[in-house]
Amino acid sequence: MTADAEALAAVLRAVAVAVLARPGAAALPPDPDRLVEERTPMLLSALERFPVLRRHAAGHLAASGADDRARALAAVLLHPDAGVVRAGLAWTRPVRDRAAERDARKIEALRKRLRTSEGRLAYARKDARDNAERLAEAREALAEKEGRVAAMTQLLAIEQRRSADPRGLAAALLHVLEQGGSAPAGGAEARDPQAPARSEDARHNGHLVAAARATRRSPEEVLVFLRDMVEPAAPPPAVTADLGLRVVPLGGHDHIGGSCLLVEAGGTRILVDAGLRPGERARPPRDIERALDGRVDAVVVTHAHNDHCGYVPRLVAERRYLRVLATPETVALMPMMWADSVKVMAAAERGHARWGTDTAALYGSRDVEEAAQNCEELAYGVTRRIGELNIELFPAGHILGAAGVVIRAGDRRVVVTGDISGFRQETVGGYALSESARSADLLVMESTCCGEEHDDREIGVGALVRAVEEVHRGGGRVLIPAFALGRAQEIALIMRRHLPEVPVRLDGMAVDLAAVFEGLDRGLRIFGGGTAVADRPAELDTFRTGVVISTSGMLNGGPAVQWARRILPEPGSAVFVSGYQDEEAPGRALLDLADRRGGFVLPANGRDVTVPVRARVEMMRLSAHADRRELLDIADEVAAREVMLVHGLPKRQERFRDTLRVRGHNPVATVPWRAG
Structure with missing residues (x-):
């Protein structure tokens, strides 16, 4: 601050002290320096208009022990004659302007620092939200894995209980022995009395024949015994x-x-x-x-x-x-x-x-x-x-x-x-x-x-295959929300048969059901090749090209929601809805939004999150009815x-x-x- 500016500041502070001494000053800032900082124009106006104020300010300045430059300036600005005061104020205007410019620069510098700090805070908050979201996704994935372990443990307990139940054992054995057994009522032999008689062994499956020989009973007697138990x-x-x-x-x-x-x-x-x-x-x-x-x-x-x-x-x-x-x-x-x-x-x-x-x-x-x-x-x-x-x-x-x-x-x-x-x-x-x-x-x-009236099944399959191939060739990824039982396994096998070069990830309950499918029918090989279990949450961001088949099919919960939040904003990717959607289901709302784009609301960790829809969204009809x-x-x-x-x-x-x-x-x- 220059000497002139310091002298002016000293005079204005004396004026502020005089103003604060007045009875009507209760609404003003009580500190003289703050009053100068916030109300300088008011003080200058009062200085020019009120001789009594100038006289009291001169007394306060003298008592403050101001230096010679401040006293010289006060002799002009606090003069009894208003004309002299106006002339002095005109002389101090450049000083005041320069001070104002310096203050403005300081304020702008402070504002810039504030904006920088606010930006850093916003980034920090975003990082905190992202980390909280990743943590929630990791916890959800862990909870799902723990749930799978609990489910497998429960299924094992169920099988152990069934194996310890004589009636359950009899029902399971009866099922095995009845398969491929004698022709049921209404079968070929019943319809055609001229049909040649078959031998005892030819009319029953091998398991039943072996059981009959082991018990020294006829196959019919074995079946009657088991049926009586069941x-x-x-x-x-x-x-x-x-x-x-x-x-x-x-x-x-x-x-x-x-x-x-x-x-x-x-x-x-x-x-x-x-x-x-x-x-x-x-x-x-x-x-x-x-x-x-x-x-x-x-x-x-x-x-x-x-x-x-x-x-x-x-x-x-x-x-x-x-x-x-x-x-x-x-x-x-x-x-x-x-x-x-x-x-x-x-x-x-x-x-x-x-x-x-x-x-x-x-x-x-x-x-x-x-x-x-x-x-x-x-x-x-x-x-x-x-x-x-x-x-x-x-x-x-x-x-x-x-x-x-x-x-x-x-x-x-x-x-x-x-x-x-x-x-x-x-x-x-x-x-x-x-x-x-x-x-x-x-x-x-x-x-x-x-x-x-549905199109031929192969037409629907062909449309899905072509759409997936187009997105994959462009470097995008495809989410297919699917019902856990039936639809998810069907689509995984379609991908494996028609597009073996495209990586496929199965997620959610569909994974466990797919494993049961493979155990029930040895001809069904769902996993293998490029088809694997999704490694969530890691692959939410790292699986960049391929197909994700995930529950739930209506986008009202399950891992499909997490995938949709990542994939919907991606211009080169796609979400292909594959099954029936209730009127109130998010999947239905997404299809309605597909043509006009905009934001789509999805649940996330107990709150709704709006994501932009830039991905391709279509319905792929593969009805099982x-x-x-x-x-x-x-x-x-x-x-x-x-x-x-x-x-x-x-x-x-x-x-x-x-x-x-x-x-x-x-x-x-x-x-x-x-x-x-």
């Missing part, structure tokens, strides 16, 4: 062939999900499927209480998707004696689906508890073990008796282990397709009706896609007296009923039915 005592013979066969839809009849069908005859009551309804929280079949008002002898499960089997553990918890019949593949897959439901329901219960809402889990891990122990494996084409009903399964396509059901009561028969498809997939062939299904009294048929034409073919093949539609949407079902009538069938309403 099946309750037979009821007395019916006086009439009419046992009052009745079918009551309890869930999934005019909607998709929560499938459940009550079948009654004589004193026997069974369920075909007992699924969960989709939504934010797990819910039972809509009218399940109508079945629980009395004894339920068994539940026959068509396949392992949760909308068909997810409620079974709750049923077993309420009916400990309940028999659960399904194909060996479905028996192997269901406990994994149930264990995942336990985890999802527990998380929902914890989350809703924080908001004071009641979302109690339908069942827990112990219930899963009990339900798994009650499972009985039933091979395709083999008849099993449940009270007054006889049950036979036939291949239904759709997913590995899926079955349709033929239920016989006396001379009446009901056929339930379950979810069904006629085309060959990578993991399963199409449906194959048993002879016992033909000319049934009632066909209960799924109608998920009764209003659609029969379309309109295939459903008509199924109806023609069964040629039932009446047809009931389930597992579909009401308006589409009504239009399809009209089509069935035109085709010569007799569709009935989806309401309780009795054999006429």
